[in-house]
Structure formats: structure tokens, C-alpha cells
Amino acid sequence: MQIRDLPHADPGVPDVRSGTRFLVWLGRQQLGGQVKSTLWGLLHHLGIAGLPFGVGIAVQSVVDRDGGRLALAGALLALCGAAIAVGDVMLHRTAVTNWITASARVQQLLSRKTAELGSVLTRRVAAGEVVAVSTGDVEKIGWFVEALSRFLAGAVVLVVICAGLLFYEPALGVVVAVGIPVLALSVLPLLPRATRRADIQREKAGKATELASDTVAGLRVLRGIGGEDLFLGRYRAASQEVRKAAVRSARMWALISATQVVLPGILLIVVVAYGTRLASEGRITVGALVTVYSAVALTYHPLRNFEEIAMAFSFSRPSAKRAARVLALARTTTTTAARDEDRKATGDLYDPLTGLRAPAGLLTAVVCGDPDVAGRLADRLGGHPAEPDERHTSVLLGGVPLDELPLATARTVVLVQDKDPVLLSGTLRELLDVPSSGAVLPEDALAAAQCGDVLDALAQASVDTEGDPMRTRITERGRSLSGGQRQRLALARSLVTDPEVLVLDEPTSAVDSHTESRVADGIARLRAGGTTVVLASSPLILDRADRVVLVDDGQAVAVGTHRELLAREPRYRAVVTRETDEETAAAAHRTDGIEALEGETA
Template sequence: MQIRDLPYADPGVPDVRSGTRFLLWLGRQQLGGQVKSLLWGLLHHLGIAGLPLGVGLAVQAVVDRDGGRLALAGVLLVVLGSAIAAGDVMLHRTAVTNWITAAARVQQLLSRKTAELGSVLTRRVAAGEVVAVSTGDVERIGWFVEALSRFAAAAVTLVVICVGLVVYQPALGVVVAVGIPVLALAVLPLLPRATRRADVQREKAGRATELASDTVAGLRVLRGIGGEELFLGRYRAASQEVRGAAVHSARMWALIAAIQVVLPGLLLIAVVAYGTRLALDGRIEVGELVTVYSAVALTHHALRNFEEIAQAFSFSRPSARRAARVLALARTTTTTVEAGDGERRATGDLYDPLTGLRAPAGLFTAVVCGDPDVAGRLADRLGGHPAEADAGHTSVLLGGVPLDELPLADARTVVLVQDKEPVLLSGTLRDLLDVPASGAVRAEEALAAARCDDVLDALAQASVGTGGDAMRTRITERGRSLSGGQRQRLALARSLVADPEVLVLDEPTSAVDAHTEAAVAAGIAELRRTRTTVVLASSPLLLDRADRVVLVHEGQAVAVGTHRELLAGEPRYRAVVTRETDEELATASRGAGELEALEGESA
């Protein structure tokens, strides 16, 4: 896989049973790139390992005054230098390719999971954690995948050096062959502690990121209640905890790095001392001593990869664990669609067996819930994304077909859910409304139904270099330059343009005034008079426009009728819609009872 071939046609199905398994799965997916990196790494490291042999031959040739061997040593050094240069360049190239492609694979997996879960993702995982996984965690995971092949090349090189020195000069080679494994494994007892400290640092950094993300998202609210300093203090405290954890972790890694420097130095001293005695006794030649000395000195280059892989694994494992936790989230139950089932198109009534809610096909159905959180969960369930608490319950049915049994693409085509706080992506208004749609509803019709006239005027006035064309005016990130009501109506227009068979709206007019709300309700009813529309709301202006209204009380649909019928005959409905308290309802009930009693006496 090359960078120019990205993105992947299919990033694969990851092993998300644990962070370590996820890392190993990524390594297997990069097998071709890992092999290339390993081979170039071997060329690079073995070239460096061969330098002592060339230097030793040259020194011995000078001692023996042998010009032929000196020339041969020179040629050998040139060849080794070329191999080192080529290996270094290509090793860096393939390693960076492995890093980028691994990171891209993780990002594609996260994007696919985000598209699959939709708004349910942030209900199950904090938004800050999702941001952390898709940014810093992706880079750390890519680092481990990239470092894996370089570590393998370094390990093979050390084995070759040990074996080669034992064959070349057994007396000194045995010392090196015993010392090198000790050097490589000396830091092993320290790694669990270093890993734990790195885990603590990552957890604290993740919490700080979540806090920062949540603070930025709610900055307008914080300013409204004067809570900026409170949250700033919390973030400052979280940052100090991250700093302390980072210093605590860095001390351990500094100790590991020091050991990686001190122990090779001690081995080098031992080799020189023992080799000098052997040379003085005439048991080895000066060139052989120089060769062994140079080989031991250059092992430091390969040993650094042991420290790096340990550090990469320690930092990437928590990141991989977080990524695996996000990727392990499931849409709902996994049902295999038999051949031919995917071709059937689900049409008809929308029915939720859990609550008993039914939205007849082609009608405007309003749903009233006393709890906004219950309404939000119900909207997700109607869109095919039930909460984890609903696991085991039958999926929502559309025309008798469970949404879970439909392929995700088909389910998204027939049912569209607009959240209470929809997100507007940056770009022009034309880009915003350029969504997968049936083509039956034009952008102008949707904007008119959502009563976006004032929004279009504001965008036209704010346009620069577009000749006052509102459709070409750029909308800032998340529509921050617009008011809450304007953002809400643009999002509604986007949903209306999509023209799904079933449109579920969660409080689509909560941020607009009464006059605009009444006009929007009329626009929705008119534009979707032949489509199934479900609106979760408690506004009388919307409810009065609905063909039928369903009251959901304590998780069950308990009453069905028109707005006026329920307002007259259902106290629980009247309590939600008119905001009457239990005391007021009891007083009204007593008053009604007394009135009936008086009428009876009069009769």
C-alpha cells in the first residue's frame, strides 16, 4: 500500500477485543509494508555492522604494510557506505509510509464507525474522547506500527553481530555474545512501571482534552452564567495533573535511556580491557581488536530501537485501547440479511414495539414526552440506534421489517433523524444543502418551508465577492455566526431536501419565536403531506398541526388523538403541554368534581 493509493477501499474488520490485539491486527494489515521496511532496515543496520570489519582490515593492512588488502578494505567500506545510505533513505521512506497508512486506516475505521452510529456515538462515548482518539491517539498507534519493523531489523542485526563475532574472534566474541542480550533486556524490569506511568499520563491527558472540548462547545452557555473562571480553574488543575504525570513518566524513561547508555559503555570498557590483554599476549591481532571494538561501539545504534519500541508500545497501547473501545461500539444487534431481503424496500407504518408508538405512513405524527432525555432516546431508537439499555428488545419496524435487518445504507435512506442540536458543517449554503436526496424537493422549497427568508437575507448581506448570492456565502464552522434559531431552521431545510420516507424531528423549533414556529409547522405539514413525519415536541403550535398526537408516559404510548382531543380529555397530556403542576391538576380535578356535584344537586 502506497500513500498515493489512500484511502483504503475497505479498511477491514479490526480485532477490538483489546488494545494489544488491535495493534497486532494493524501490524498484520501492514504486512507488506512491514516486510519492505524490515529488509531495508537489515540493509542499513548490517551495513553499519559491517563497517568494523572494513576498518579492522584497513588497520591490519596498514600494520602489515599490505597495499592490496588496504585497497580491498577501501572498496569494502565504499560498498558498505553505499548500502548504509540506500538503506537509511529507503528505511525512512517505508517506515513513514507504514506510519501514515496505519494512521489512515485507523481514521477510516473511526470515520466509518461515526457514520454508522451517528449521534448515538457521543451518547456512549464522551465527545472529548472521540476527538483524542481521532487526533493524538491515531499518531501514537501509527508510531508503534512504524517502529515495529525497525525494531525487528535491529534485533536481527544484533543476532548477526553476536554470531559473526563469535566466529570471527571467539575469545572476544563470547564476551560480546553474552553482554549484548543483557544490554537489550536490562530495562525489561522497568518497563511495567514505565508503562503504568505512561497509562496514567494518557488518561489524565484524555480527561483534560475532554474537559477542554466540552468547555469550548459550551462556551456561550458558560459566558451566559458567568462560569468561565470556574471551568478555567478546572482545566488549569487538569493541566497541572497532566504536567505532573508527564514529568513522573519522563523520569522513568530518562532512567531507561541512561541505562541504555551506561551499560553499553561498561561492555565497551570490558571488551577493550580484555582485548588489550589478549593483544599484548599475541593471541589476537590489532586489527581484530579494532574490529570487535568498533562492532560493540556501533551496537548502540541498534540498541536504541529496543528503547524506542518499548516507549512506542507503552504510549500506543492506551491509545489503541481507547480506539478499540470506540470501534467496538455496535449499531444494534447484528442480523444477517438473507439473499433477496436487501432488495425489499421497507415501507408502511413506523412501529416501536418497546413503547407501542405507531406512526402511520403518510401522516404527520407528533409525539409528546414529559422528559426531553426520553424524547432524545426515542428519536435515536426510531432511527435504528437504540440505547444500550434497550439491548434485547425488538427493533423498530417499518412496514413490518425490523430496521436492524436492513443494510445500514438502506436504513439511512428510508429513515432520517434530526437531532435537537444539529450540526452545520462549514462551507457554502449550497454545499450544506447538497445531500443525498430523492430529488423531489428543491432547495428553494425546503428553505421556504423552514422559513429561512431572514437567514438568506443575513447571508446575502454577509457575502463578500458573491454578488449577494446567499447560496454561495460560506457558513462558518458549526454555523457559529448564526443564531440558534437560524441554525435550527437551516438544519431543518437540509432534512427536508433529503426527503426521506420517514423523517424524525426532535424539537425542530425549540430555538425560534412563536410566530416563526407556527409558520415552520405549517411548512413542514405542507411539504411532507404525503410522507411519514414524526416530530417529538411539546409546543402546542406544532402539535395542533399534526394529524395525530401520541402521548408517551413512563416509556409507553398511553394516549392517541388530535391535540385538541388530548388537551380536553387527557390530564397527563395537558400537564406536559400547558406546563401545569400536579397541584394545579389536583385543584382543577377537585374543582371539576365539586362542579359536577353542584350540578347534580341542582338537578
Template sequence: MQIHDLPYSDPGSPDVRSGGRFLLWLGRRQLGGQLKSLGWGTLHMAGLATVPLVVGVAVQAVVDRSGGRLALAGGLIALLGTVIAVADTMLHRAAVTNWITAAARVQQLLARKTAEMGSTLTRRVAAGEITAVSTGDVEKIGWFVEALSRFTAAAVTTVGVCAVLLVAQPSLGVIVAVGVPLLVLAVLPLLPPATRRADAQRAKAGRATELASDTVAGLRVLRGIGGEELFLDRYRRASQEVRSAAVRSARMWALISAVQVLLPGLLLIAVVWYGVTLAREGRISLGELVAVYGAVTFLLFPLRHFEEIAMAYSFSKPSAKRAARVLALRRTRPAGPDTAPGGADPAGGAGGAGGAGGPLTGDLYDPVSGLHAPAGLLTVAVCGDPDVAGRLADRLGGHAPQREEEPDRPSVLLGGAALDELPLEDARTAVLVQDKDPVLLSGTLRELLDVPSRGTVTAADALDAAQCDDVLAALAQGAGPGSGDPREARITERGRSLSGGQRQRLALARSLVTDAEVLVLDEPTSAVDSHTEARIADGLRRLRAGRTTVVLSSSPLLLDRADRVVFLPGGEAAAAGTHRELLRTHPGYRAVVTRGAEEEPPHAAAAHHRNGPAARTARTGIEETA
């Protein structure tokens, strides 16, 4: 795999049972690149290790006054220099390729998981944690993958040099062969505390990142209530904690580096001292002493790779563990017993799956809550609790995350087909869910509305149904000189230049353009005034005629225009019917919709009577007749 071949057509199915297994899986997926890097690394270090031997030959040739051997040594050094330069260049190229391709694979896996989980991802993992995993953790994982082949080449070369020294100079070779492993093992006791400090730094950095993102996202609100300095002080304290943790971590790694300098230096002193003693006794020549000194000096270089791989592994394993935890989240669940034989809808709906290759159609039914949305009708679900409504919306979309405490929770059915068992693309084509806090990406309005759709609903119709006339007028003013076309006006990141109601209506228009077979809207009009909400309700009913639409809301204006209303206190269906029927027959529903108590005390009932039908109309959204 080369960099110009990125992105991967398929990044693969990772082993996410643990961080170590994930790293092992990454290594297997890059076996070719690792072998290439290992080959060039071994050639590079073998060339470096051979230079001291040739220098020893040259020194001995000078001592023996042998011009032929000196010339041969000079030619060999020139040849080794060329080999080292080429091998070093290719090693760097191969190692960096491994780093980039590994990081790209992890990022693609994370992006795929984010697309699979949708908005439910941030309900399982904090947004700051996801940001840290997709940036800093990906870099650390790539670092370990890149350093692995260089470490392996260093280990192979070190073993080779020790073996040559044992054969050529057994006395000095024994010292080197025993000393080098001891040098490597000397830093092992320091690695666990260094890793713990690095983890502490990483955790504090993640919390600081999350605090920063929350502060930036709510900056407008903070300014409105004068809370800027409070949150800035919190971030300052969090950043100082990160700095302190980074200093503590750096101290430990500095100690490891000092040990890696001190101990090899002591080994070199011991070898030179003993070698000089042997040379004085005539047991080795001067050239051999120089060669041994050069070989031991060379061994300090691969020892640096041992330190690097220890550091890379210490940093990358927790990062791989966090990445594996995110990648281990699953959308699918085992099929429940609520699917009737033959794929019939337990709710009794008449819908069914579309023809071969056609879209999935039919009634929408949730066995967990008991919500039944007949095909082609506008159904409004009243939960009373925004969190319950949000979880219901996720479940209706067929991509709510699996919960360990609910391993056998049955799937939502569309026309008798379990959404959780469908491919993600098919499930989301059939059911589109608009979250209560939809995100507007930066770009022009034309780009915002350029989404996959059936092509049966135009952007103009969707904008009209969502009552975006004032939004278009505001965007036209910022469309640029001489243009005046609101479709070319740029929308800032997350639509921060627009009001909450304007963002909500543009998001609704984007959802309407898709003309999805089933559209689920979670509080689509919570940020607009009642007059605009009434017009949106009419436009939604008109534009979605013949399509299945589920709205989670307790707005009387939306409820009065629904074909069917389902009351779900606590997330379980308790009553169904029209808005007016439920107002008359169900006190709990009336209390939620009118924001009052289930049973009115006598004095409240008298006041209600005195206020007349107009007051009741304001609370219920309908006109009462005598």
C-alpha cells in the same frame, strides 16, 4: 500499499477484542510493507555491522604493511558506504509509508464508525476522548507499526553479530553474547511504571481536551453569565496537571535512556579491557581487537531500537485499546420476537416494503415504546422528558447503540422490516433523524443544502417551509460586495454567527430538502417564537403531505396540527389520538402540554374560568368554542 493509493477502498474489519489483537491485526494487514521494511533494515544494519570488520582488516593491513589488503579494504568500505546509504534511504521510505498507511487505516476505521453510530457515539464516548483517539492515539499506533520492522531488523542483526563474534573470537564473543541480552532485560522492570505514568498523562490530556472543547463550545453562554474566568481557571489547572504528568513520565523515560547508555558503556569497557589483555598476550591481533571494538560499538545502535520499540509499545497499546473500544461499538442487535410472520407490522399498519430496489415504506413501529406512526401522516410524540425523547429518536433511526443490559431489545420496524438488520445506508435512506442539536458545517448556504435527496423538494420550498426569510436577509448582507445572494453567504463553523433559532430553522430546511420517506424531528422548534413556530408547523404539514413524519415535541402549536398524537410518559405509549381528544380525556397529557398539574385545585379552576377561552388558548394552542 503506497501513500498515493490512499484512502483505502475498504480498510477492513478489525479485530477489536483487545488492544494487542488490534495491533496484531494491523500488522497482518501490512505484512508486505513490513517485510519490505525488514529487508531494507536488515541490509542497512548488516552493512553497518560489516564496517568494523573491514576496518579491522584495514588496520591489520597497515600493521602488516600489505598494500593489496589495504586497497581491498578501502574498496569494500566504499561499497559498504553506498549500500548503507541506499538501504537507509529505502528503509526510511518503507518505514514512513508503513506509519502513514497504518494511521490512515485507523482513521478511516474511526471515520466509518463515526458515520455508522452518528450522534449516539458521543453518548457512549466523550467527545474529548474521540478527539484524542483520532489524533494522538492514531499517531502512537502508527509509530509502533513503523518501529516494529526496524526493531526486527535490529534484533536479526544483533543475533548475527553475536554469532560471528562467538565463532571468530569465542573469548570476547561469550562476553558480548551474555552481556547484550542482559542489557535488553535490564530495562524491563522500568517499563511498567513508565507505562502507567504515560497512561496517567494521556488520561489527564484527554480530560483537558474535553474541558477545552466544552469551554469553546459554550463561550457565548459563559460570556453572558460572566463565567469565562471560572472555566479558564479550570482549564489552567487541568493543563498544569497535564504538564506535571508529562514531566513525571519524561523522568522515567529519561531514566530508561540513561540505563541504556550506562550499561552498554560498561559492557564496552569490559570488552576493550579484556581485549587489550588478550592482545598483550598475543592471543588476538590488533586488527581483530579493533574489529571486536567496532562490533560492540555498533551493537549500541540496535540497542536504541530495543528502547524505542519498548517505548512505542508502551504508548501504543493503551492507544490501541482505546481505539478498539470505540471500534467495538455496534449498531445492530439481534432481531426481537416482535416481528410477525411474513413481515407483518405488529402495529397493524398496512404499509410494506417497497418493490425490488425501491425505497422501504410503510408504518413505523417501535416495539419497545409502542409508538406507531402510520405511513403518510404527521405524528407527534409527547415524552415529557428530553432524554427519553432523544433515545426514542435514536431508536427510530435504526442506529441506537447496542446496550449490554438490553441484548434482546427488538428493532424498530418500517413496513415490517427490522431497521437494525438493514444495511446502514438503506436504513438511513429510509429514515432520516434530525437531532435536537443539529450541527451546521462551515461553508455557503448553497453547500449546506446540497445534500443527497429525491430531488422533489427544492431548496426554496424547504427554506420557505422552515420560515427562513429573515435568515436569508441576514445572510444576504454578508454574501460579499456586489452579490447579495444569500446562497453564497458563508456560514461559520457550527453556525456560530447565527442565533439558535436561525440555526435550528436552517437545519430543518436541510432535512426537508432530502424529502426522506420517514423524517424524525427531535424538538425542531424549541428555539423559535410562537408565531414563527405556528408558521413552521403549517409549512411542515404542507411540505410533508403524503410522507411519514414523526416529531418529538410537547409544543401545543405542533400538536394541534398533527394527524396523530402519541403520549409516551416514561418512554412507553399510554394514549394516542388527536391533540384535542387527549386534552379532554387524558389528565397526564394535559399536564405535560399545559405545563400544569394533572389535577387543578378548585381556586385554580375558578381562575381558569375567569380568564376565559383566550387564556386557555394560550396554554393549549387551540381555540375553544362554546
């Protein structure tokens, strides 16, 4: 796999049972790249390992005044230099390629999962964690994939050096063969504490990122209530906690690095002391002593790969665990043995969990006392249950479970607009250029959503578009517009799609009552004959609905028109008219009295 071949045609199905399994799966997907990188690493390290033998031969040839062997040593050193240069360049190229392609694979997997789950993702996983996984965690996972081939090459070379020294000079080779494994494994006792400190640092960094994300998202509200300084202080405190945790983590890694420097130095001193004694006794030659000394000195480089792989695994394993947790999220846990692709998803929308039914072709309004319950219900109606205990029952459309439909089909027939829709940057024409049936024109959708003042504002803000609001650019998330203007543009976008079922969660919560009344008329007019579900508590919308359903304590408890429910259902009046408990009890008492009187009259 080359960088020019990105993105991957198919990133594959990851093993998300654990972070370690995910890393193993990721490594298997790039087996070819790892093999190439390891081979180039072997060439690089073997070139380095060959230098001591060339130097030893050269020194001994000078001592023996042997010109032929000196020329041979020069040729060997030149060959080792070429191997080091070529191997180093190609090792870097292939290792970085492994890093980038692995990161791209993880990014594609996360993007695919985000597209599959939609807005439900942030209900199951904190927004800060999603940001951390898609940015810093991806880089750490890629780092481990990159470092793996260098570590394998370094480990093989250390084995070769130890075996070569045992064969070349057994007396000193034994010391090296015993000391090198000790050096390689010396960092293991320090890793658990270093890993714990690194985990604490990442946890605090994730919380700080989430706090920053939430603060930026609510900046307009914070300015309105004067809470900027309060949240700034909280973020400053959180960032200081991250700094302290990072310093504590860095101290452990500094200790590990120091260990990797001090212990090889001690081994080198032992080799030199023992080798000098052997040379003075005439048991080894000066050239052999120089060879062994040089070989031990050059083991520092491959030994650093052991430290790097330990750090990379310690940092990437929690990152892989978080990524695996996100990738393990499913649209639903319900499975079917077979799917009939020809099944037509049309008809009534029915939720067996709450008992809510939205008849086909009608405008159904749903009243919930809790806005959070309304938001979860909207997600369920779109085929995305937010709570684990809700996933055993799927919403039915015309008797067909939504989770049995292919995701693309389910999203074509059911569209959910939540209470805080997002507007992407671009022109207004691009905003409304979405997959649709083609039956609703953008002009009609804008008119139904009462976007006249939005079009005027965009026309006035136009710089080089000749006053055409459709060509005026909208800033990211529509920050240049008011909340009501953003809400109405999002509604227009939803109306343009003209889905089989349109679910709207509080589509007019940010507009005034006069505009809300006209928007309600526009929705009813444009969606005539289509199945529409509006979750709202505004009488202006409820009065225009064909039927109204009251959901209380997670169950549909009353059905009727707005005026019928006002007359006979105290719980409905409490939500819609904001009656107090005393007023609701009095109304219920009056209703019971009237019913009793009617019974006596009958």
C-alpha cells in the same frame, strides 16, 4: 502499498477483540511494506556491523605492513559506506510509508464507523475520547507500525554480530554474546511503571481535551451567563495536571534511556579491559581487539531500536485499545440469517420497546417529560439504539426491522434531525444540496421553515455574490447565525431530503412563539401525505399534529389529539402546560368527579 495509492480501496474488517490484536491485524495488513522495510533495515545495519571488521583488517594490515590487505580493507569500508547510505535512505522511506498508510487505514476505519453510527457515536463514547482517538492515538499506532521493521532489523543484526564475534574471536565473543541479550532486556523491568505513568498522562490529556471541546461548543452560552472565567480556571487546572503527569512519565523514559547508555558503556569497558589483557598476553591480535571494540561500540544503534519499540508499544497499545473500543461499536447487536433486498420499507413506524406507533402519512407528535428520553427515542426511531439493553428490539417500518435493512437504505427511508443539528461551512446552496427525492424544492423548504429573515441576513452579509443569499458562505457550524436561524436552516435541509419518515427532535425550541406557529404550519403543509414524527412539548406544534402520543416512564401511555389529551390526561397537562403537582392532582380529582357524575346520570 505506496502513499500515492491512498486512500485504501477497502480498509478491511479489523480485529477489535483487544488493542494488541488490533495492532497485530494492522501489521498483517501491511506485511509487504514491513518486509521491504526490514530488508532495507538489514542492509543498513549490516553495513554498520561490517565497519568494525574493515577497521580491524586495516589496523592489522598496517601492523603487518601488508598493502594488499589494506586495499581490501578500504574496499570493504567503501562497500559498507554505500550499504549504510542506501539502506538508511530506503529504510526511512519505507518506514514512513508504513506509518502513513497505517494511520490512513485507521482513519478510514474510524471515518467509516462514524458514518455508520452517526450522532449516536458521541452518546456511547465521550466526545473527548473520539477526538483523542482520531488524532493523537492514530499517530501513536502508526509509530508502532513504523518502528516494528527497524526493531526486527536491529534484532537480526545483533544476533549476526554476536555469532560473528563468536566465530571471529571466541574469547571476547563469549563476553559480547552474554552481555548483548542482557542489554536488550534490561529495560523490561522498568516498562510496567513507565506504561502506567504514560496511561495516566493519556487519561488526563483525554479529560482535558474533552473539557476544551465542551467549552468551545458551549462558548456562546458561557459568555451569556458569564461563566468563561470559571471554565478557563477548570481547563487551566486540568492542563496543569496533564503537565505534571507528562513530567512524571518523562522521568521514567529518561531513566530507560539512561539505562540504554550506561549499560553498553559498562560492557564496552569490560570488553576493552579483558581484550587488552588478552592482547598483552599475545592471545589475540591488536586488529582483533579493535574489531571487537568497534563491534560492541556500534551495537548502541540497534540497541536503541529495542528502547524505541518498547516505548512505541507502551504508547500505542492503549491507543489501539481505545480505537478498537470505538471500532467495536455496532449499529445494533441484532443479526439476521438472510436479507431480502426486495423488501419494501414503507408503512407505519412502530417501536416495540415503547409501544409508540406513527401511522403512515400522518403527522405524529410525541410528548416526553424528559428531554434526554426524547433524544434517545429519536435515535431509536432512526435505527440507532443508544443503550445496550435497547438493542435487542429493532424499530419496525411497515413490519420490516430497520436493522435488517442495508444502512444506506435505512438512512434513505428514515431521517432524524436532533435538537442540536450541525451546519457545515459552505454556501447556502451547498448546504441544501443533499441527497433527496427531488419532490421538494429548496425554495419551498426555506419558506416552510420560515427562513425569510435568514435569507435577508445572508443577502446583507454578501460581499461578492451580488446579494444572492444562496451563494453567501455560512461559517463553520453556522456560528455567524443565531440559534433560531441555525435551527430553521437545518429544518429546511431536512425538509428538502423528503424522506419516507422524517423524525424531528424539538425543531423549534430556539424560535419565538409567532415563528414557531408558522413553522408548524409549514411542516404540516409540506409533509402532507408523508410520515412525520415530531418530539416536542409545545402546544403550537401539538395542536397541528394528526395524533399525539404521550410517552411516560419509557412507555406510550396515551394517544389522541392535543385537545383530547388536555381534557382527560393529567400527566399530559403536567408536561405541556407545566402544571404543578397540586394542580395536576386537583385536575385529576375534578376529572374523576365528572366521570362519576356522568356514570350516575347514565
